[in-house]
Amino acid sequence: MAMLKTTGLTKMFGDFKALDGVDLEVEAGEVFGFIGPNGSGKSTTLRVLLGILQATEGKAEIFGLDAWKDAVEIHKRVAYVPGDVNLWPNLTGGEVIDLFIKLRGGKPDGKREELIRRFDLDPRKKCRAYSKGNRQKVALVAALCMDADLYILDEPTSGLDPLMERVFQDYIMEVKAKGKSVLLSSHILSEVEKICDKVAIIQQGKIIETGTLKELRHLTGTIVQVETKVPIAGLRELKGVSGVTDEDGAVSFQADTEELDAIMRHISAFGITRMDSSPPTLEELFIRHYEKVDHPGGGG
Structure with a gap:
């Protein structure tokens, strides 16, 4: 069963077409990589899926429910990490994590402590004192504490050092092993290559290729x-x-x-x-696909 599905998803901002017929499908227990450069439409797609933006045309469904009309019901089963994390400066990291847990109707438990330890986060510091990487850790711990069916992660390792990126990747594989689904937006190709089952490449609001890494590599030899x-x-x-x-x-x-x-x-x-x-790395694959789109029939 598809946990998440978009069909012909289009979003206009005035005369600007931010999304142009985006088709995505994420199955249960699948880690799906959504890749493209900044400004390609990744975050806009995720905001439509989360019911933050309303699509101009097309359909967006999560758990078979309409992403716009049924957003409240959907959010009960979804965990989200935004691409740009803003926290309350006067709260500590631990207080922010606890606030999000309570908003979901949960209580702080051993999972919270385990994630704080694994991500090497000091929860006693005020958020104003955190670096970008530590703000990202707070958002990740808050999201991964939740027993969600779908995790929507927008550039989740932005600001993390390589050791913490590895901790994140290991935890996502644990989430997958429990049958949960993950939609991971990223431009860090090595990250996508390590943990994703399928990949969609987006450019200028259009999906230019979708498939497993094996399928995409087959195209490039x-x-x-x-x-x-x-x-x-x-x-x-x-x-x-x-x-x-x-x-x-x-x-x-x-x-x-x-x-x-x-x-x-x-x-x-x-x-x-x-x-x-x-086999070509995802980086090489990525560049080749962009060359095809920028120079149809040309080099690549």
């Missing part, structure tokens, strides 16, 4: 680095080869999966002395 006894002739002309670079005899290129066998046979004739291959 394999990164190959190779050294040979004699220079490889005719590599750039081979079908399925792109992005060829040659530095001191070490040749790198991208090979389409369906042409890999023929490409390897061609290269082997030049005497392979060393070869490495790897």
